[in-house]
Amino acid sequence: MSEETSNDAAEIVQVRQDGAIAIVTLNYPQRRNAFSMKMRETLYAQLYRLMHHEESCRAIVLTGAGNTFCAGGDISEMQPRKVLEYRQRNELPLDIFRLMVEGPKAVVAAVEGFAFGAGLSLAAACDHVVTSSAARYASAFVKVGLLPDTGLYWSLSQRVGGGLARELMLSAREFNGVEAGETGLANQVVEPGESLNAALKVAQQYAELPSVATAHLKAALATGIRTLDDAIEAEVNLQPILRRSREHQEAVSAFMEKRKPVFVAD
Amino acid sequence: MSIEQKEKAAGADEIVQVRREGDVTVVTMNYPERRNAFSMKMRLALTEVFQRLMHDDPDTRAIVLTGAGGHFCAGGDLSEMHATTPPLLALRERIAVGVRLFKLIYTGTKPVVAAVEGTCYGAGVSLAAACDVVVSADTAKYSCAFSKVGLLPDTGILWTLPQKVGGGKARELMLRGDVIDAAEARRLGLVSELAASGSALDAAIEAAARFASYPPVTLALLKASLVNAGNSIEDACRLETDLNPLTRQTSDHTEAVTAFMEKRKPVFTGA
Amino acid sequence: MSEKQTAENEVTSLIEVTREGPVAIVTLNNPKRRNAMGRQMRQLLRDTMHRLMVDDPDSRAIVLTGAGEHFCAGADISEMTKRTILQSREILAESCVVVREMQAGPKPVVAAVEGVAFGAGLSLAVATDYVVAASTARFCAAFLRVGLIPDTGILWTLPKRIGMARAREMLSLATEIDGNKAVKIHLANEVVEPGTARAKAIEVARGLADLPPLGMALLKDALTNAATTMEGALKAEIDYQPILRRSKDHQAACKAFMEKTTPVFTGE
Numbered sequence: 001m002s003e004e005t006s007n008d009a010a011e012i013v014q015v016r017q018d019g020a021i022a023i024v025t026l027n028y029p030q031r032r033n034a035f036s037m038k039m040r041e042t043l044y045a046q047l048y049r050l051m052h053h054e055e056s057c058r059a060i061v062l063t064g065a066g067n068t069f070c071a072g073g074d075i076s077e078m079q080p081r082k083v084l085e086y087r088q089r090n091e092l093p094l095d096i097f098r099l100m101v102e103g104p105k106a107v108v109a110a111v112e113g114f115a116f117g118a119g120l121s122l123a124a125a126c127d128h129v130v131t132s133s134a135a136r137y138a139s140a141f142v143k144v145g146l147l148p149d150t151g152l153y154w155s156l157s158q159r160v161g162g163g164l165a166r167e168l169m170l171s172a173r174e175f176n177g178v179e180a181g182e183t184g185l186a187n188q189v190v191e192p193g194e195s196l197n198a199a200l201k202v203a204q205q206y207a208e209l210p211s212v213a214t215a216h217l218k219a220a221l222a223t224g225i226r227t228l229d230d231a232i233e234a235e236v237n238l239q240p241i242l243r244r245s246r247e248h249q250e251a252v253s254a255f256m257e258k259r260k261p262v263f264v265a266d
Numbered sequence: 267m268s269i270e271q272k273e274k275a276a277g278a279d280e281i282v283q284v285r286r287e288g289d290v291t292v293v294t295m296n297y298p299e300r301r302n303a304f305s306m307k308m309r310l311a312l313t314e315v316f317q318r319l320m321h322d323d324p325d326t327r328a329i330v331l332t333g334a335g336g337h338f339c340a341g342g343d344l345s346e347m348h349a350t351t352p353p354l355l356a357l358r359e360r361i362a363v364g365v366r367l368f369k370l371i372y373t374g375t376k377p378v379v380a381a382v383e384g385t386c387y388g389a390g391v392s393l394a395a396a397c398d399v400v401v402s403a404d405t406a407k408y409s410c411a412f413s414k415v416g417l418l419p420d421t422g423i424l425w426t427l428p429q430k431v432g433g434g435k436a437r438e439l440m441l442r443g444d445v446i447d448a449a450e451a452r453r454l455g456l457v458s459e460l461a462a463s464g465s466a467l468d469a470a471i472e473a474a475a476r477f478a479s480y481p482p483v484t485l486a487l488l489k490a491s492l493v494n495a496g497n498s499i500e501d502a503c504r505l506e507t508d509l510n511p512l513t514r515q516t517s518d519h520t521e522a523v524t525a526f527m528e529k530r531k532p533v534f535t536g537a
Numbered sequence: 538m539s540e541k542q543t544a545e546n547e548v549t550s551l552i553e554v555t556r557e558g559p560v561a562i563v564t565l566n567n568p569k570r571r572n573a574m575g576r577q578m579r580q581l582l583r584d585t586m587h588r589l590m591v592d593d594p595d596s597r598a599i600v601l602t603g604a605g606e607h608f609c610a611g612a613d614i615s616e617m618t619k620r621t622i623l624q625s626r627e628i629l630a631e632s633c634v635v636v637r638e639m640q641a642g643p644k645p646v647v648a649a650v651e652g653v654a655f656g657a658g659l660s661l662a663v664a665t666d667y668v669v670a671a672s673t674a675r676f677c678a679a680f681l682r683v684g685l686i687p688d689t690g691i692l693w694t695l696p697k698r699i700g701m702a703r704a705r706e707m708l709s710l711a712t713e714i715d716g717n718k719a720v721k722i723h724l725a726n727e728v729v730e731p732g733t734a735r736a737k738a739i740e741v742a743r744g745l746a747d748l749p750p751l752g753m754a755l756l757k758d759a760l761t762n763a764a765t766t767m768e769g770a771l772k773a774e775i776d777y778q779p780i781l782r783r784s785k786d787h788q789a790a791c792k793a794f795m796e797k798t799t800p801v802f803t804g805e
Contacts, residue, residue, distance in 0.1 A: 078514075078523050086511035094503050101499065106709065127705055144526060145481040145519030145534075147488055147510050151503070157496035158701040163395075163430030166492050167458055170377050170398050170485065171476065183455075184700040205710050210684040217686045217709060221701075224498045227765045228640060231693035232633045239688055240625035243617070248684030252617050255683065263684070347782065348791035357779035365771045372767075413756060415794070416749035416787035416802070418778050424759055425770035433697030437666055437760055438726050441645055441745060441753065493767060 013042040014065070015050070020058040020207040021200060022050045029066025035118040035150075036074040040092045047096065051103035058207035061199045062126060063110040064119075072117025072140055073149075090149065093118065097151030100125040102222045104215030106206040110199035111177070112192065116140045121150035124159055124185065127206075127218070130199040131177040131186040138174040154224075160184050210247035210263045282311040283334070284319075287471055289327035289478035291319055298335025304389035304421075305343040306360065313367045320374035324536070327478035330470045331371075331397060332381040333390075341388020341411060361420065364389070368422035371396045373493050375486035377477040381470035382406045382448075383463070392421035395430055395456065398489075401470040402448045402457040409445040430455050481518035482536045552581040553604070554589070559746040560739055561589050561596035568605030571653060575613040576628065583635040590642035597746035600738045601639075601665055602649040603658075611656025611679060629688060632657070636664040636690035641761035643754030645745040649738035650674045650716070651731065660689035663698055663724065666757070667745075669738040670716035670725035677713040699724050749786035750804040 014025040024046060026033040033039070050057045064070055081089070100107050100122075109126040117140045123129055139156070141148045148156075148169050156165040160183045168175070181189035190198045206214065220234040242248050247263045254261035283294040293315055295302040302308070319326050333339055352360065371378050371393070380397040382390075387409045394400050394408075410427070412419040419427070419440045428436040431454040439446070451457040461469040477485065487509055495505045513519055517537045525532035553564040563585060565572040574582070589599055603609050620628070639646045648665040656679045662668055670676075678695070680687040687695075687708045696704035699722045706712060719725040729737045745753070755777045763773035781787055785805040793800035 075523060075526055080520065081514070083511050083515065086514050087507055090507050090510055094506065098499065098503070127709065129702070142480050142484050142488060144522035145484045145516055146513050147484065147491065147506065149506050149510055151499070151506075153491065153495035153505065154499050154502035160702075161429060161432055161455060161700060162492075162496050163426070164455055165496065166429075167399055169492070170488060171473075172480070184702040187702055187706050202710075209681050209710070213681050213684045213686055214709065217681065220686060220692055221705065221708075222499065225692045225696065226497060228633075228637060228690055228693045228761060231690050232630065232636075234692055235633070235686065235688040235690075236626050236629045238686055239629050240622045242685045243620065243625050244622075245684055248617075251683035252614060255614050261684075344791050344794045347787075348795050351783055351788070354779050354783065357782050358775055361775050361778045365774060368771070413748050413752050415790035416752045416784055417781050418752060418755055418759065418774060420774045420778055422767075422771060422774075424764040424773060425767045428697075428760075428764070432700060432723060433760075434663075434699070434726075435723055440756060440760075441666055441748075443748075497766065 011042070012036075012039050013046050015046050017057065018200065019204075020056065021061060021203045022054065022057040022059075023061045023063065023200075024050070025063050025065050026070055027065040029068070031074060032068045032071035032114055033064045033066070033119070034071055034074040035093070035122075036077055037089075040096065044092060044096050044099065047099050047103070051099060051105055057105065058211060059105055059203040060107045061110055061196070061203050062107055062122065063196055063199070064113065066113075067193075068113025069109070069111045069115040069135070070119030070122055071114040072119050075144070093121075093150040097121065097125050097155070101151070101155070102219065104211070104218060106203070106214060106218070108199045108203045108206070110195040111135045111186070112195055118150045121148065121152040121155065124155035125151055128202050129180070129186040130188045130190060130195045130202065131180050132192040132195050133177040133189050134192045135177040135180065136174055137176070137180055137185065138172055139169045140172050142170065143172045156185070210245075210251070211265045212245050212247050213242055216242060280311070281308055282315050284315055286325070288475065289325070290330055290471055290474040291323070291326040292330045292332065292467070292471065293319070294332050294334050295339055296334040298337070300343060301335070301337040301340035301385050302333040302390075303340050303343040305346050306363075309363050309367060313363060313370065316367060316370040316374065320370055320376060326376060327482055328376055328474035329378045330381055330467070330474050331378055331393065332467050332470065333383065337384035338380070338382040338386040338406065339390030339393055340385045341390055342417070344415065364421040368392070368396050372422060372426065373489065375489060376482075377474065377485060377489070379470045379474045381466040382457075383466050387411050389421050391427070391456075392419070392423040395426035396422050399458045399470075399473055400456065401459045401461055401466050401473060402451060403463045403466045404448045404460045405463040406448045406451075406466075407445050408448070408451045408456065409443055410440045411443045413441060414443045427456070479534075481516065481522065481534045483516055483518060484513055487513060551578045552585050554585060556595065557739055558743060559595070559597040560600055560742040561593065561598075562600045562602065562739065563589070564602055564604050565609050566604040568603075568607070570613065571607040571610035572603040572605070572658070573610045573613045574657060575616045579632050579635070583631070583638070586635050586638045586642070590638055590644055597644060597750055598742035599644055599646045600649055600735070600742050601646055601661065602735050602738065603651070607652030608648070608650040608654040608674070609658025609661060610653050611658045614683065632689050636660070636694065637761070639664050639666075640694070641758050643750065643757065645742065645753060645757070647738040647742045647745070649734040650725070651734050653677075655679045657689045660687070660691040660694065663694045664690055667727075667741055668719075668725040669727050669729060669734045669741065670719050671731040671734045672716040672728050673731045674716040674719065674725075674734070675713055676715075676719050676724060677711060678708045679711050681709060681711045695724075747802070749784070749790065749802045751784050751786060752781055755781065
């Protein structure tokens, strides 16, 4: 089970490793990387492996082939189905969303071109978003009589605030990378074509920080922290673990000895 | 007088005027001598109108809320508050009226677009913040003036203002009650779109008309979901799993997919 | 002075309280260590803040600042010795009490930040109601760099100010920003020339001190405790507004409005 990375042009989700960074590329460019069932299954499997079974990977970059991120659900797959089948088909996108948000490693999006519908959901679920200024975003769901999926309710509200999330989801209006940067959807806006390079730099920063602390911070933020009590509960529960970790003790020693710390996870 | 003239004459006296512009219904707060102050009478009239539009008017697909006389709403009617101070329990019921109105706007089945000119103070900000989209004249002015007169910001603004501008900024605006201009309101996210002075209403009607081109059931379900869906991952996942299959069953969804494949404009029926 | 009092004075000097009119100024006072906070100092801050909030009729607003050139460099790392799990839990909960006091307490708190606000120093700054930052102030959630998760309530207070995307970035990557950037992203409410943050904070606090105190208190309580859900926010309105409508200060405000005079508020 060792060689599962694949840069094969035929793979619908390509994965290659760049040092401690895994680059995950949605690869269905003839359909602008539409979020087909096969794409979802492969993405889930790869993300699960990287998050939980790949020690050499310390951070993940998510991007799209063919200069576009993901144009949304695959409309050609939207034939009528039974109600229970719809419920079941909804599980996989939510599992992907949860994996990205609750998993132990940071995911950095590099967005060029289109991020519509589920493409927007995937970008918003990332920890850090680097966007081309010319990227085009829209919560297009309502236009085709659908509700937002793949966790967009939560992830968009988190990043741009409930009020703007509401407006964007109801109106389905398009906005570009510049506005994404202004509103908090994106952390960083770059020239078209530059997002992958910039995303790799950020992923490298994540990779160099203590991994146990990073994982616990992600877990804490995933609980939602809606109230001060939530925040206090998260830190009271988790901080004692960190205080006893090798990484923290190394950091304290390094501070006292006035040297750079060398982090080794427990 | 013609029927239209009679209707218009009758409407001119109404503290809340209602008129249709195609699929959009325009609701105008009409108490210009007090800059549309949020008196008890105004609250009750607005509640009645929104109740009807949201629940008993299938021809209305989107709503615009605006004010007469070049102002949106100057806030609570201080002269009314000075004149009478009802007993505690009666006051609770009065506040509850404002809460019912807020819920109709915020959790109702149709999108609401605010068109703001001039003064938008106190409850005026609450009303705007409750709307899904706020179109503002670039000369409009905003102030959460409640704290200055010893009142709590009300009509849902404790929830909606942080949703629009973030908790930190909302706290600052509500604590201090400072006046901010439309450009600042736009930068903060309270306002969605700026328009030239005098043209907020036209721009708002245009924005509202776009909603009318989306399947009404989907919009209604979406607004309902949005109340709680952002609260936690569990809530978001549950609402998705429960409601998405419902939308896929609608003929409007089928029509949207078919229209997309056939590369034509969809025609929605609300089914 | 008795020996006990002398000892108390030495201890209380870690947190100093001075006054300017209705404003109480709380100064973190450990300037040789850039006001880094050990447990004793945190406990003192908690007790001082509590006393000012509920047992100090002379103040209507509070300013929080640091002695010397800095606000607060964070927790005292030299105190991070091995502790038992239960000790750690207790200490963490203890540090959060002051955050709740500032966020939900009845009086407005204004931070005056010069120099560094790192780690728990940043947590304290963003737990206030209004942050005045010198343009050269430096903000950094340094926790991750020492293998800890950000604490002292910052997981709630920072995203509230700057949104979750930017908060995630600052908290996860321990990036540093200055006062100018801080005000742009709303981490700070206002940016001023270096050396003038304290004076500006006192000015802001005086303005807040002039507002009806009861409304202020109920608003802060509602925002922190009730308005974290829509239904909670609506319930707070129905519960609190009638009390305020019947308050003397509200009546005074209405009267002043009608007569075009300036009201004076007593807190009743």
